Amino acid sequence: MQNKLSVTPYKGTRDFYPEDMEFRNWMFGKFKDVLKNYAYEEYNGPVLESLDLYAAKSGIELVTEQTYNFEDKSGRRLAIRPEMTPTVSRMIAAKANELTFPVRWFSIANFYRYERPQKGRLREHYQVNVDLFGSDSITADIEILSLIINVLNNYGATSDMFKIRINNRRFFNDVLCKVTNIPQNKHIELSKIIDRREKIDRESYIEELKELGMDDESIDRLEKMYTISLEEAIAICPNSVGATELKNLFSILYSINMSEYCEFDFSIVRGLDYYTGTVFEVYDKSTENKRALFGGGRYDNLVGLFDSNKQISGIGFGCGDVTLENFLKTHNLVPKQRNNSSKLMILNFPGVDYNKLFALATELRSILPVTLFTDEKKLGKQIDYALKNNYDYIAILGEDELKDKIVVIKNLKTREEVRVPRDNIFSYFNYPNQNETKKVK
Amino acid sequence: MQNKLSVTPYKGTRDFYPEDMEFRNWMFGKFKDVLKNYAYEEYNGPVLESLDLYAAKSGIELVTEQTYNFEDKSGRRLAIRPEMTPTVSRMIAAKANELTFPVRWFSIANFYRYERPQKGRLREHYQVNVDLFGSDSITADIEILSLIINVLNNYGATSDMFKIRINNRRFFNDVLCKVTNIPQNKHIELSKIIDRREKIDRESYIEELKELGMDDESIDRLEKMYTISLEEAIAICPNSVGATELKNLFSILYSINMSEYCEFDFSIVRGLDYYTGTVFEVYDKSTENKRALFGGGRYDNLVGLFDSNKQISGIGFGCGDVTLENFLKTHNLVPKQRNNSSKLMILNFPGVDYNKLFALATELRSILPVTLFTDEKKLGKQIDYALKNNYDYIAILGEDELKDKIVVIKNLKTREEVRVPRDNIFSYFNYPNQNETKKVK
Numbered sequence: 024m025q026n027k028l029s030v031t032p033y034k035g036t037r038d039f040y041p042e043d044m045e046f047r048n049w050m051f052g053k054f055k056d057v058l059k060n061y062a063y064e065e066y067n068g069p070v071l072e073s074l075d076l077y078a079a080k081s082g083i084e085l086v087t088e089q090t091y092n093f094e095d096k097s098g099r100r101l102a103i104r105p106e107m108t109p110t111v112s113r114m115i116a117a118k119a120n121e122l123t124f125p126v127r128w129f130s131i132a133n134f135y136r137y138e139r140p141q142k143g144r145l146r147e148h149y150q151v152n153v154d155l156f157g158s159d160s161i162t163a164d165i166e167i168l169s170l171i172i173n174v175l176n177n178y179g180a181t182s183d184m185f186k187i188r189i190n191n192r193r194f195f196n197d198v199l200c201k202v203t204n205i206p207q208n209k210h211i212e213l214s215k216i217i218d219r220r221e222k223i224d225r226e227s228y229i230e231e232l233k234e235l236g237m238d239d240e241s242i243d244r245l246e247k248m249y250t251i252s253l254e255e256a257i258a259i260c261p262n263s264v265g266a267t268e269l270k271n272l273f274s275i276l277y278s279i280n281m282s283e284y285c286e287f288d289f290s291i292v293r294g295l296d297y298y299t300g301t302v303f304e305v306y307d308k309s310t311e312n313k314r315a316l317f318g319g320g321r322y323d324n325l326v327g328l329f330d331s332n333k334q335i336s337g338i339g340f341g342c343g344d345v346t347l348e349n350f351l352k353t354h355n356l357v358p359k360q361r362n363n364s365s366k367l368m369i370l371n372f373p374g375v376d377y378n379k380l381f382a383l384a385t386e387l388r389s390i391l392p393v394t395l396f397t398d399e400k401k402l403g404k405q406i407d408y409a410l411k412n413n414y415d416y417i418a419i420l421g422e423d424e425l426k427d428k429i430v431v432i433k434n435l436k437t438r439e440e441v442r443v444p445r446d447n448i449f450s451y452f453n454y455p456n457q458n459e460t461k462k463v464k
Numbered sequence: 465m466q467n468k469l470s471v472t473p474y475k476g477t478r479d480f481y482p483e484d485m486e487f488r489n490w491m492f493g494k495f496k497d498v499l500k501n502y503a504y505e506e507y508n509g510p511v512l513e514s515l516d517l518y519a520a521k522s523g524i525e526l527v528t529e530q531t532y533n534f535e536d537k538s539g540r541r542l543a544i545r546p547e548m549t550p551t552v553s554r555m556i557a558a559k560a561n562e563l564t565f566p567v568r569w570f571s572i573a574n575f576y577r578y579e580r581p582q583k584g585r586l587r588e589h590y591q592v593n594v595d596l597f598g599s600d601s602i603t604a605d606i607e608i609l610s611l612i613i614n615v616l617n618n619y620g621a622t623s624d625m626f627k628i629r630i631n632n633r634r635f636f637n638d639v640l641c642k643v644t645n646i647p648q649n650k651h652i653e654l655s656k657i658i659d660r661r662e663k664i665d666r667e668s669y670i671e672e673l674k675e676l677g678m679d680d681e682s683i684d685r686l687e688k689m690y691t692i693s694l695e696e697a698i699a700i701c702p703n704s705v706g707a708t709e710l711k712n713l714f715s716i717l718y719s720i721n722m723s724e725y726c727e728f729d730f731s732i733v734r735g736l737d738y739y740t741g742t743v744f745e746v747y748d749k750s751t752e753n754k755r756a757l758f759g760g761g762r763y764d765n766l767v768g769l770f771d772s773n774k775q776i777s778g779i780g781f782g783c784g785d786v787t788l789e790n791f792l793k794t795h796n797l798v799p800k801q802r803n804n805s806s807k808l809m810i811l812n813f814p815g816v817d818y819n820k821l822f823a824l825a826t827e828l829r830s831i832l833p834v835t836l837f838t839d840e841k842k843l844g845k846q847i848d849y850a851l852k853n854n855y856d857y858i859a860i861l862g863e864d865e866l867k868d869k870i871v872v873i874k875n876l877k878t879r880e881e882v883r884v885p886r887d888n889i890f891s892y893f894n895y896p897n898q899n900e901t902k903k904v905k
Contacts (some may be wrong), residue, residue, distance in 0.1 A: 378720045392503035
């Protein structure tokens with residue numbers, strides 16, 4: 024037994040007080056609206072998963088280093104989920120024979136990573152994950168990109184605030200063969216250095232390339248790739264399947280007027296090994312937020328980890344709550360008034376039967392949030408409480424009001440008081456303006 | 465690298481496929497509606513907490529046995545939260561000076577307990593937690609009880625389906641002094657045996673009482689307590705503060721017409737040590753579900769664990785998703801049609817420019833969920849897909865329709881096809897009956 028426990032949450036995690044939770048619900052609510060317009064269905068999975076699920080993809084060392092993991096009492100090695108893709112792939116694999124593909128799924132869930140806490144990098148964060156499984160068509164890629172644009176538009180974001188930077192892993196690999204002297208079996212390592220390029224300083228970047236065996240000429244040629252146009256890039260590997268995919272993708276984006284939001288960027292690789300086609304990251308154009316808002320791409324064989332006879336392609340993305348919140352706040356896209364519902368407090372009037380007050384509360388609760396003050400405090404203190412807790416209305420039902428068969432409703436914002444007939448109490452809320460003529464006090 | 469990973473979730477946890485998630489969202493959504501009517505605010509906290517937070521209350525042994533716990537790399541002992549009360553008490557304590565009490569908070573979150581998986585007892589489950597902090601009044605207890613009744617009424621449950629069994633811890637302790645020969649320092653142990661009474665067989669129950677030192681006479685007197693009326697019970701300890709609280713509580717419940725839902729039950733103790741006043745559990749009247757649906761009560765000093773100068777009383781309850789779901793299903797309270805929104809699929813008509821189809825999708829998405837079929841499959845296969853995935857409408861925009869400036873909309877439930885002007889596409893959804901005269905095909 025300790026005398027005093029700490030009130031701070033565990034390092035890198037957050038408490039969501041009502042105002043924080045209201046914000047999170049607003050932010051994810053608007054995201055969900057667009058997902059529903061696109062007919063995506065919500066799913067969720069457990070917070071604990073077998074460690075194997077992550078080790079299969081990234082190797083046991085990386086996984087034990089970066090995830091919270093431990094053994095249960097039966098010796099099963101578990102991890103607190105660091106990401107959703109392995110779980111959703113497992114779920115898809117388990118029902119691959121029952122589902123009619125393509126399926127469009129999303130989830131909003133929390134994830135744990137063992138990170139040094141720093142701005143925007145928490146140990147627990149929330150993420151929206153969106154995936155379209157079972158369609159190989161480039162229009163599936165288009166759907167995912169247009170969905171992202173619609174999500175950001177739905178917050179009021181315009182094309183001057185964000186950019187989707189797009190590449191293609193097949194094309195990327197083909198270009199590496201052409202412009203570098205690095206053998207194919209080292210391309211994954213090379214791609215990880217390129218992925219880090221904007222996160223580390225220039226010298227370390229060059230050094231890492233050289234350590235891998237890059238010669239100066241290759242480094243120069245690679246460098247040019249980061250600034251050339253899509254046409255110039257394609258000219259380097261015109262027969263690459265990835266080049267055709269990129270060309271088609273941008274041509275459709277142009278035809279549906281979404282090209283202004285998108286640009287080709289050879290440095291977009293995505294750190295993870297499982298991407299196979301289109302890859303993309305969404306960046307805030309403001310220099311304040313350097314980390315990608317959304318990241319994702321096409322992967323063709325995640326379900327194959329569970330059943331080697333199955334090959335279900337997918338394209339999807341994740342979007343973290345912290346980067347999204349930073350983006351929305353940087354661009355002033357968070358409305359002050361997010362929640363329209365007014366709330367009302369009924370005074371606990373001394374001497375009035377509780378059942379009379381309770382009946383009024385029950386009736387009013389059918390149209391707005393209502394608190395019936397519980398303690399026997401002075402009326403002034405009760406009103407103070409309502410003001411401090413942002414109530415919009417106070418309802419007064421004292422002995423005089425009972426006798427007159429009315430309720431006095433006070434609007435705490437306008438300070439107006441209205442006498443409303445007790446048996447027609449809703450009239451005040453349906454037609455607040457009509458009641459103004461009845462103003463008495 | 466394993467060749468084949470298991471597709472089953474970790475023991476005692478569940479995958480929520482879209483149909484499961486839709487049910488969970490419906491169930492918690494209806495719960496939330498009532499919480500909002502009562503002006504309760506949502507909060508949440510981290511899944512990982514310091515193990516101390518739980519050990520302080522229940523002792524380290526019990527906590528390490530029943531929770532998932534481990535050390536992080538800095539040697540901090542952590543637990544995956546097994547319940548919400550310690551977290552919410554910590555959060556309240558951290559902001560005790562900023563909050564204006566009483567505060568009304570709720571959360572919907574998942575919890576982990578190390579349990580042998582069995583019907584209704586999972587290792588991961590979801591729970592609604594509701595608390596009113598900072599009011600000592602018995603009307604706060606009434607508010608919580610009436611909220612529970614309203615929640616169950618909101619699902620369509622009536623008083624013949626459930627019962628709230630109520631006791632008072634202060635009264636309970638006073639009665640134990642009167643009717644048993646057990647010294648006060650063993651009352652917590654005794655109360656835990658009484659709490660187990662309905663879960664273990666009669667012989668073990670008697671044996672446990674005897675082991676604690678109960679004589680036959682005390683056992684007889686205690687036995688009578690389980691069946692006597694509130695009046696008879698109060699007569700045993702008429703001067704107990706708890707007796708007065710119980711009397712007031714039931715008298716108000718009677719005056720607000722909620723007594724039919726409630727009954728005094730001396731065997732309701734709640735296993736946890738922190739309860740101090742009113743305690744209650746909600747039971748399904750059907751014998752199929754024996755476990756309590758809701759459980760809770762009044763606790764007067766949880767915040768004191770964090771700051772011994774503070775004393776913030778609270779009353780609250782928890783309600784698990786599995787028991788609630790069992791209750792709703794047992795009483796046929798789950799409507800088949802829970803989600804009213806129809807969805808539409810646009811055929812990927814061969815030869816039609818994608819931008820024409822995409823523009824139609826974008827327009828229709830402002831009024832209902834829309835999928836634009838992505839793959840180049842035969843139209844018959846596309847329609848099959850829509851039927852299997854429960855789409856309500858199909859929209860056809862082929863070359864003929866483009867020429868005629870119309871869209872053919874097919875209602876998949878009624879099999880009716882309507883030709884709708886392309887530039888007035890919403891007319892179909894706003895006035896489906898008016899369009900029937902235009903039926904052509």
